[in-house]
Amino acid sequence: MSTLPAYSPASDLLPLSDAELELLDELLAELPEAMNVEALDGYLSALLLAPQPLARLPGEAWLPPIWGQAEGEPDPFASGKQRKKLQLLVLRHARALDTQLRSPAWQPLFGVFEQDGEEFVDAEDWCTGFMLAVDLDGEGWTPRFDDPASASLLAPIALLGGDEAQQDPEALADLDDPAVRDALARQVHQGVLALARA
Numbered sequence: 001m002s003t004l005p006a007y008s009p010a011s012d013l014l015p016l017s018d019a020e021l022e023l024l025d026e027l028l029a030e031l032p033e034a035m036n037v038e039a040l041d042g043y044l045s046a047l048l049l050a051p052q053p054l055a056r057l058p059g060e061a062w063l064p065p066i067w068g069q070a071e072g073e074p075d076p077f078a079s080g081k082q083r084k085k086l087q088l089l090v091l092r093h094a095r096a097l098d099t100q101l102r103s104p105a106w107q108p109l110f111g112v113f114e115q116d117g118e119e120f121v122d123a124e125d126w127c128t129g130f131m132l133a134v135d136l137d138g139e140g141w142t143p144r145f146d147d148p149a150s151a152s153l154l155a156p157i158a159l160l161g162g163d164e165a166q167q168d169p170e171a172l173a174d175l176d177d178p179a180v181r182d183a184l185a186r187q188v189h190q191g192v193l194a195l196a197r198a
Helices: 018-029 037-049 080-100 124-136 138-146 148-161 169-174 178-197
Strands: 111-115 118-122
Touching: 018 037, 018 080, 037 080, 037 124, 037 178, 111 124, 118 178, 124 138, 124 148, 124 178, 138 148, 148 178
Parallel strands: none
Antiparallel strands: 111 118
């Protein structure tokens, strides 16, 4: 595998336009095991809130999971140009998130779905991406899950995006209710803002 770029907090701040976010989602959708743009947004958010600064991680440590490449596997890109384009968009989005997460105006990329004519917010993909990043440094995140204050902020994320085998079956059953999922998504939003301020 070629050397992958690292994240630099000193890079130019060029937030993606709506059209570029759509392009990023399309590029990810072309790859068989890649995250979607919502999961990517959660993944990058967790990496930026992680105990170890993202800038200290080599690109090889965190970029391949985005496009679904396991260690030792060949990358799934049809060309180096395709890989480069995706990497550039991901790095620009990470740089923008690094700034936005510290602002009350930050908006996560959550999904929306309709049921019985009502619209609900769905943060499951976002939370799944977040928890994938947590798993990259489980040891580093453990104190936050053990601390009651931060654990309560992380609980909705873990419920929506964590390993179902480790969840309370009753809480999982509640997720069948779209209103419950919607309420949890709003808790996730507020919880991440609180984590970013901590």
